[in-house]
Amino acid sequence: MKPVALVTTKPGFEPQLREELNKLPIKRKVLWTPFRGILEILSQNPYEFLNTIKENENRGNLKFLLRIIPLEVECHADIDEIKNAVSILINKKKE
Numbered sequence: 001m002k003p004v005a006l007v008t009t010k011p012g013f014e015p016q017l018r019e020e021l022n023k024l025p026i027k028r029k030v031l032w033t034p035f036r037g038i039l040e041i042l043s044q045n046p047y048e049f050l051n052t053i054k055e056n057e058n059r060g061n062l063k064f065l066l067r068i069i070p071l072e073v074e075c076h077a078d079i080d081e082i083k084n085a086v087s088i089l090i091n092k093k094k095e
Helices: 014-022 046-058 079-094
Strands: 002-008 028-032 038-043 067-070
Touching: 002 046, 014 028, 014 038, 038 046, 046 067
Parallel strands: none
Antiparallel strands: 002 038, 002 067, 028 038
């Protein structure tokens, strides 16, 4: 599994959002982050996860979800590592 998204909620409502996300019919893992109101989602297929979120959001099943931030690459806050990740994404988009 790889990181596919960050999801946000109001600070303090992380357990409720995690419970809603765990009810989704897709293989995923919900991780806590050190930041209040933000959870990290691991999954096999980012597109399948995002489509599942859209479907359930339209049905009103995700009351505690504020935002979804899709992730393509996860890297540390090191300038060289960020440059490398950006280069990889640029080359991927050119293909």
